[in-house]
Amino acid sequence: MKTFDQLFAQLTERAAERPEGSGTVAALDAGVHAQGKKVLEEAGEVWIAAEHESDERLAEEISQLLYRVQVLMLGRGLSTEDVYRHL
Numbered sequence: 718m719k720t721f722d723q724l725f726a727q728l729t730e731r732a733a734e735r736p737e738g739s740g741t742v743a744a745l746d747a748g749v750h751a752q753g754k755k756v757l758e759e760a761g762e763v764w765i766a767a768e769h770e771s772d773e774r775l776a777e778e779i780s781q782l783l784y785r786v787q788v789l790m791l792g793r794g795l796s797t798e799d800v801y802r803h804l
């Protein structure tokens with residue numbers, strides 16, 4: 718289990734070290750357009766899960782949305798501080 722900040726630190730490390738087989742590296746290489754589409758896709762899945770699926774499925778979809786948002790943040794070079802200062 719990890720927090721939002723811990724996942725972001727892990728993805729930042731993946732981006733720097735580019736280990737073979739990393740889905741994050743592939744997602745970063747795909748570019749901001751593809752990253753944004755994934756955010757939209759996961760957001761839709763969150764909406765559907767919220768209306769029709771179990772709490773467990775909803776939580777899983779939300780975790781995937783958070784991951785896709787983090788990939789987009791890294792793709793655009795944003796840090797967590799860039800986002801948190803708006804909260």
Ligand SMILES: N=c1c2ncn([C@@H]3O[C@H](COP(=O)(O)OP(=O)(O)OP(=O)(O)O)[C@@H](O)[C@H]3O)c2ncn1[C@@H]1O[C@H](COP(=O)(O)O)[C@@H](O)[C@H]1O
Binds near residue numbers: 727728738780784785
């Ligand atoms: N939290 C996640 C995470 N959430 C979602 N995903 C990716 O998103 C996919 C699920 O999204 P989709 O519903 O679009 O499923 P899909 O259509 O089968 O996926 P694609 O074929 O389109 O990639 C998963 O199969 C993963 O590829 C994640 N991939 C990685 N992480 C975490 O990110 C970290 C680094 O991962 P790697 O870069 O792969 O090492 C690890 O801690 C992982 O746990």
